[in-house]
Amino acid sequence: MKIVVDGQEITAEYGESLLEATRRAGISIPTLCYHEAFKGEGRCRLCMVEVNQGGRKSLVAACTYPIREEIEVTTSTPSIDKIRRNIIMLLYKRASGSLLLQKLYHEYGCPETKLQENPEERCILCNLCVKACEEVGASAISLIMRGTEKRLATPYDQAADVCVGCGTCARVCPTGAIEMVEEDNLRAIWHKKFELQACDHCGKYYAAKAEIGYFAEKHPEFDHPEKLCETCRKRELASKFMEYNTNYPGRV
Amino acid sequence: MKTINDPEFKKILVCCGTGCQANGSMAVYKALASRLGPDSGIEVSTYTKATGCNGWCEQGPLVKILPDDITYCHVEPKDVEEIIEKTIKQGEVVKKLLYRDPVTKKQVRSHHEIDFYRKQHKIALRHIGEIDPASLDDYLEAGGYQALRKAFTMSPQDILDEIKRSGLRGRGGAGFPTGIKWESCAIQPGTDKYLVCNGDEGDPGAFMDRSIMEGDPHTIIEGMLIASMAIGAHRGFIYVRDEYGLAIINLNLAIRDARAHGYLGMDILERGWAFDIEIVRGGGAFVCGEETALITSIEGNVGEPRDKYVFPTEKGLWGKPTVINNVETWANVPVIIQEGAEKFSSIGTEKSKGTKVFSLVGKVVNTGLVEVPMGTTLREIIYDIGGGILKGRGFKAVQTGGPSGGCIPAELLDLQVDFDSLTSAGSMMGSGGLIVMDEHTCMVEVARYYLNFLAGESCGKCVPCREGISRMLEIVTGICEGRGDSSDLSLLEELGETLQVASSCALGKTAPNPVLSTLRYFREEYESHIREHRCPAGVCRSLTEFYVDPELCNGCGLCVKNCPAGAISGEKKEPHVIEQEICIRCGDCFNRCNFQAVKVK
Numbered sequence: 001m002k003i004v005v006d007g008q009e010i011t012a013e014y015g016e017s018l019l020e021a022t023r024r025a026g027i028s029i030p031t032l033c034y035h036e037a038f039k040g041e042g043r044c045r046l047c048m049v050e051v052n053q054g055g056r057k058s059l060v061a062a063c064t065y066p067i068r069e070e071i072e073v074t075t076s077t078p079s080i081d082k083i084r085r086n087i088i089m090l091l092y093k094r095a096s097g098s099l100l101l102q103k104l105y106h107e108y109g110c111p112e113t114k115l116q117e118n119p120e121e122r123c124i125l126c127n128l129c130v131k132a133c134e135e136v137g138a139s140a141i142s143l144i145m146r147g148t149e150k151r152l153a154t155p156y157d158q159a160a161d162v163c164v165g166c167g168t169c170a171r172v173c174p175t176g177a178i179e180m181v182e183e184d185n186l187r188a189i190w191h192k193k194f195e196l197q198a199c200d201h202c203g204k205y206y207a208a209k210a211e212i213g214y215f216a217e218k219h220p221e222f223d224h225p226e227k228l229c230e231t232c233r234k235r236e237l238a239s240k241f242m243e244y245n246t247n248y249p250g251r252v
Numbered sequence: 253m254k255t256i257n258d259p260e261f262k263k264i265l266v267c268c269g270t271g272c273q274a275n276g277s278m279a280v281y282k283a284l285a286s287r288l289g290p291d292s293g294i295e296v297s298t299y300t301k302a303t304g305c306n307g308w309c310e311q312g313p314l315v316k317i318l319p320d321d322i323t324y325c326h327v328e329p330k331d332v333e334e335i336i337e338k339t340i341k342q343g344e345v346v347k348k349l350l351y352r353d354p355v356t357k358k359q360v361r362s363h364h365e366i367d368f369y370r371k372q373h374k375i376a377l378r379h380i381g382e383i384d385p386a387s388l389d390d391y392l393e394a395g396g397y398q399a400l401r402k403a404f405t406m407s408p409q410d411i412l413d414e415i416k417r418s419g420l421r422g423r424g425g426a427g428f429p430t431g432i433k434w435e436s437c438a439i440q441p442g443t444d445k446y447l448v449c450n451g452d453e454g455d456p457g458a459f460m461d462r463s464i465m466e467g468d469p470h471t472i473i474e475g476m477l478i479a480s481m482a483i484g485a486h487r488g489f490i491y492v493r494d495e496y497g498l499a500i501i502n503l504n505l506a507i508r509d510a511r512a513h514g515y516l517g518m519d520i521l522e523r524g525w526a527f528d529i530e531i532v533r534g535g536g537a538f539v540c541g542e543e544t545a546l547i548t549s550i551e552g553n554v555g556e557p558r559d560k561y562v563f564p565t566e567k568g569l570w571g572k573p574t575v576i577n578n579v580e581t582w583a584n585v586p587v588i589i590q591e592g593a594e595k596f597s598s599i600g601t602e603k604s605k606g607t608k609v610f611s612l613v614g615k616v617v618n619t620g621l622v623e624v625p626m627g628t629t630l631r632e633i634i635y636d637i638g639g640g641i642l643k644g645r646g647f648k649a650v651q652t653g654g655p656s657g658g659c660i661p662a663e664l665l666d667l668q669v670d671f672d673s674l675t676s677a678g679s680m681m682g683s684g685g686l687i688v689m690d691e692h693t694c695m696v697e698v699a700r701y702y703l704n705f706l707a708g709e710s711c712g713k714c715v716p717c718r719e720g721i722s723r724m725l726e727i728v729t730g731i732c733e734g735r736g737d738s739s740d741l742s743l744l745e746e747l748g749e750t751l752q753v754a755s756s757c758a759l760g761k762t763a764p765n766p767v768l769s770t771l772r773y774f775r776e777e778y779e780s781h782i783r784e785h786r787c788p789a790g791v792c793r794s795l796t797e798f799y800v801d802p803e804l805c806n807g808c809g810l811c812v813k814n815c816p817a818g819a820i821s822g823e824k825k826e827p828h829v830i831e832q833e834i835c836i837r838c839g840d841c842f843n844r845c846n847f848q849a850v851k852v853k
Contacts, residue, residue: 041558042558042714044715045716045754045755045756046715059753060559060561061559061756064558065559065561066561079753082746082750083753086716086720086746086747086754087715087716087754090719090723090747091715093719094719113739115727116726125712145712146537146539146709146710146711146712147706147707147708147709147711147712148707148710148712148722150712150718
């Protein structure tokens, strides 16, 4: 089906989110809590846009709004810009330690207010780490408590048995709020220390042994007897490719 | 053997609602029941029952005696003997237990003659206080399940049309037309549909739904049964907050009895219709009263709402079409079916039909539950039914709609209460809490109190609500503690506006109401706090200084006796003095003084 975004006609699938459709068409709507690997949850509200359904205008979160009819969308109006500025201001005041928020706070031209800043904090509770951990299959972390006390934690703030130290949470985090420290052959994350695997080729420590074991068990088809870091694995794949190409020229 | 309807058969109804129970009504009930048992030797036939809440909690424990139509107030176990000797045996009235009208000073025999009840119109609360909630027979005797029998003679479309024509709107707060909600679920394809009764009443000071669940549980079951036929649902859930222990017990009893007598189950009344109800106990999060959060909670997940671009009537519980109605809405359904839409819609205003139950609390003489036709003015509710403000003080504001409602000032006392008028006054109907505030209330502190409540009860999912409320709380707390400055009010308004439009659910969208409505009607009070560092109501401790007006003080010593800090001194019958260095500004003297001699600087 067709929808119109900022005067430009784009195609959309029935039921997909407005954000998915606009991203595919290369139209940018700012987000902080969205990642294309997961469904939108409408947490940060930065993606608020104006939807016109046959004359009825409303502000909606693009990441959760399902396209079910032909609509007209405006991605920026003075009132939307004000909402985004206030959201960035609120998030910056909450997590002033985050470099991303510091940058956005200036980019959005947020007005100076006397509200307390929190330089120790970097987490904006976007929930991406929780969803990534769920996707991995561990579910070692979650958002606990409610209201202003809501925060990210492992169960009872203890080392979680199910955590395999993969660090996906830290990698998906938009604000660098999850601490993952690697020293020698050890990785420390979420109250736990994990022994790291050295690459069989280059000797670089590249992943937690627990993580490799966990994925080998989950997906035995992808397990490899040789333990290789990402670079060496690419290199090996490339050399196999070369070899194949030499033996069977023109086949690939 | 006399039947229960024999005029000489005396019915003794002891109010055992939560309020009266807290005042010891169970002991009164047990004393009466044991003294009037079959072996009592008393010749008069009696039937003693423990009923649900009569609503007049201020005067509890209440005992009503029928058919004599006598209502006794503040009854204690020691009064039981006298009631039996005089009223039961001889038909005389125990005068000291009657209600004394504060204006006419006359003793009133029947509760029907009391203003508190006379101006009420009971539909949702029709059985409460009259029947024993634990007895199916009592409900049947009061006409229960007749509406269900009638519904079996109607087509699903007839039922939907009847509800639509009645103009019933959801009593949980948003006021969505119930018939339209039902119909939009009924037209969904498939047979997996669910009904939910929202009994997660969480507003501070509200107890309407609690009273219905405790006092008339079969009404809810009957209402849901009627909807199940109209919509085509076979499973229902009653979501009750776990703090409501008595409600859960009575609902469980009612469901058990209804199943045993064929009102619930696979073949209801042998008409080939299947419907059953389960109770889900909530963990007490305020946000779970929001319907999408309630759905996630029933599904076993953390109670976080979701954006409602697709309504639960299309995708609700487990992704299936679901109708969620509030307890009071369900309680209205059997009456509409039984008595017809026309009769129901003849009550109320143009766009809000029927009645509304309010829990009237705060600085009002008669606290309790009241049910009035939509369109009744605030003045009638507060002054005629509520008996006015305690201690004869001045009215300042009434807070409606729970924590995210607004405060309505004295100028609007003649406002006719309905869904739309309250919204246009910057407040909302909410589930029906009415908190009356007197002139000793600081409106900035009121806003701070509600923000603090919401800061703890926001689910914390979306940024505007979670961060916005806590920042608004930070600003308002600053104002209360004397750190306010000129930029505060515009920042509050700006944040409030962002919350209203950008928050995901109704909790966040309405959370700024306490601040925005007090800013709208009581802006000068904020300004006194900020500019003059003074709390005009004498509530905010950092900004208050109390002194004694020597002209008015007669030296009674009441304040001296009660001052927790020992800051007040003075000879008897001579004007007293408050020592500012010792005073902790608790305001006890100010509230206690019978001569208004304690003043706020």
